[in-house]
Amino acid sequence: MLKVLGLLFVSFLFLSPVQEVKPDQIIGIWTTGNAKSQVQIYKKGDIFYGKITKLKDLLNAEGKPKTDIHNPDVAKRGQPLIGMNVLWEMKFDEDEWNGGYVYNAEDGKEYKCLMRLKDAKTLEVRGYVGFSLLGKSQTWTR
Numbered sequence: 001m002l003k004v005l006g007l008l009f010v011s012f013l014f015l016s017p018v019q020e021v022k023p024d025q026i027i028g029i030w031t032t033g034n035a036k037s038q039v040q041i042y043k044k045g046d047i048f049y050g051k052i053t054k055l056k057d058l059l060n061a062e063g064k065p066k067t068d069i070h071n072p073d074v075a076k077r078g079q080p081l082i083g084m085n086v087l088w089e090m091k092f093d094e095d096e097w098n099g100g101y102v103y104n105a106e107d108g109k110e111y112k113c114l115m116r117l118k119d120a121k122t123l124e125v126r127g128y129v130g131f132s133l134l135g136k137s138q139t140w141t142r
Contacts, residue, residue, distance in 0.1 A: 021117055023092035029053065030123055033138030039086060048097055050087030052105075058082075070108030081105055087113065102127045111135065 026041050026048065038054040060066050066081045089100035090113060102113035102125060111127030112135075118124055121142040128135025 021095040023048075023097075025117055025120070026097060026115065026123060028142060030140040030142060032140055033125075037081075039140070041087065046091065048087065048090040048092070048100070049085055050090075050102075051083055051085045052081050053083075055081060068105055068108070070105065072108050090115065 023046075024043065027043055028041060030039050030041060030050075031037075032039060036056045037052050039050040040053045041048055041050045043049070055066060058065060060069075067077060068079050068081060068084060069077050071077050071079075084103075084105070086103045086105065087100060090097040091099045093099070095116065097115040098113070100113050101110050103110045104127065111129060112132075114126045114128070114132050116124045116126075118139070123140040124137050125140055126132060126135050126137040
């Protein structure tokens with residue numbers, strides 16, 4: 001009997017507890033999957049947003065700060081990438097953030113977005129069109 005209790009105790013030591021995901025866990029600075037930028041995720045009310053705070057290559061070929069040259073709205077192509085929102089309208093729902101959008105400055109397109117924490121330092125960001133099955137995921141790290 002004592003051996004059984006000992007084995008049960010040891011097995012509980014190796015079981016990882018299920019951690020509850022909390023809405024504000026994504027707030028902070030994240031390095032994007034391609035490591036070309038950092039995005040600060042912040043909250044206004046119950047809605048989450050993300051803006052570019054750092055670029056790997058800050059300047060364009062002419063030596064000027066990079067701008068949103070691929071934006072489909074020609075009037076916005078001169079806006080700086082630093083400080084630009086690339087995530088918006090994200091809402092927390094049980095264990096994920098969804099209902100919002102992610103903008104890809106590399107192609108000038110916006111996509112529906114779904115985000116899930118893999119762990120405290122790893123965030124899966126999925127951009128998609130229509131259904132989440134039709135999309136692409138990127139892993140962001142703290």
